[in-house]
Amino acid sequence: MVGCDVGPQLPKARNEVEVRGRHVLQIAEGCGCHGANFAGWRTGRSERLPRSRPYGERFTGPFGSLPASNITPDMETGIGSWSDAQILAAIQDGVRPDGTYLHPLMPSRAYHGMSDEDARALVAFLRRLRPVRNLVPDRQLTMLVPKPENGTDAPKRHPEDRGELGAYLVHHVSGCADCHTTPAGNGRPMGALLAGRILESGGERIVVPNITPDPRNGIGRWRTRDIARYLRTGSRPDGGLAHSLMAGLILTSFSHLTSQEADAIAAYLKSIPPVH
Numbered sequence: 468m469v470g471c472d473v474g475p476q477l478p479k480a481r482n483e484v485e486v487r488g489r490h491v492l493q494i495a496e497g498c499g500c501h502g503a504n505f506a507g508w509r510t511g512r513s514e515r516l517p518r519s520r521p522y523g524e525r526f527t528g529p530f531g532s533l534p535a536s537n538i539t540p541d542m543e544t545g546i547g548s549w550s551d552a553q554i555l556a557a558i559q560d561g562v563r564p565d566g567t568y569l570h571p572l573m574p575s576r577a578y579h580g581m582s583d584e585d586a587r588a589l590v591a592f593l594r595r596l597r598p599v600r601n602l603v604p605d606r607q608l609t610m611l612v613p614k615p616e617n618g619t620d621a622p623k624r625h626p627e628d629r630g631e632l633g634a635y636l637v638h639h640v641s642g643c644a645d646c647h648t649t650p651a652g653n654g655r656p657m658g659a660l661l662a663g664r665i666l667e668s669g670g671e672r673i674v675v676p677n678i679t680p681d682p683r684n685g686i687g688r689w690r691t692r693d694i695a696r697y698l699r700t701g702s703r704p705d706g707g708l709a710h711s712l713m714a715g716l717i718l719t720s721f722s723h724l725t726s727q728e729a730d731a732i733a734a735y736l737k738s739i740p741p742v743h
């Protein structure tokens with residue numbers, strides 16, 4: 468997840484596919500866990516907040532230690548030698564070229580629903596990133612990662628309809644549920660969709676609010692245009708500003724949403740069942 472810092476310096480896109488891929492990368496949380504230089508975790512960097520920019524994160528917990536991978540096109544330490552099909556399989560199916568599975572902290576299950584068009588464009592743009600030589604140490608997991616259960620098949624085309632586009636971006640591109648929904652774990656089932664949670668990050672407990680349209684605990688009193696404006700600028704309808712993880716993400720990622728995309732997300736959030 469992205470800390471409060473400046474966004475990555477992305478190379479220019481040279482054609483339509485790369486323009487699309489660059490945009491997908493930006494609105495998909497800027498692939499921020501991998502670092503502003505996309506080179507993954509760097510051994511010896513500080514574990515404390517603020518994140519050890521420009522390198523990526525390392526997640527630790529009962530599951531072990533999981534450093535973010537180097538996703539730059541470096542031939543030896545990055546994904547430069549992988550085929551497009553191998554990169555797509557990692558992003559959308561959570562399968563590594565050696566046949567083992569990525570840990571679910573990499574949101575492949577969500578990206579499984581990304582359209583072919585968007586996923587292929589993203590891969591084309593990843594190849595344009597500056598290669599960075601950084602050998603990320605192997606993950607140390609306490610349990611084998613099971614085969615991911617992938618629900619839906621990817622839609623072939625990017626949805627154009629407002630309602631579908633909003634759901635698509637929330638669930639398959641921009642990772643809103645990663646933070647706003649309590650994941651299953653320790654014997655409990657997953658929490659109500661987008662109804663908020665407490666997130667532990669870097670030793671801090673962060674309150675992630677309920678973004679269902681409940682008028683008291685959620686954002687039921689926000690108008691569609693308030694939500695869209697908040698996503699692109701961080702200004703709240705009560706005159707305040709976004710804080711914490713959300714402020715960082717708006718800066719690095721969601722401010723790149725087009726007004727049509729922000730409006731579609733806002734309309735979708737107003738349409739889901741309110742959770743008190």
Ligand code: HEC
Nearest residue numbers: 468641642643645646674675676678708709710711712713
């Ligand atoms: C990295 C975790 C993370 C992700 C991903 C994330 N959010 Fe948030 N969001 C937060 C946190 C933390 C806050 C609280 C910010 C604050 O206290 O100002 C928040 C606040 C909000 C709020 C304001 C709610 C309120 O009652 O103040 C809205 C609306 C919102 N997020 C929508 C979204 C949408 C839509 C997405 C996906 C496009 C998204 N968020 C993705 C962490 C996240």
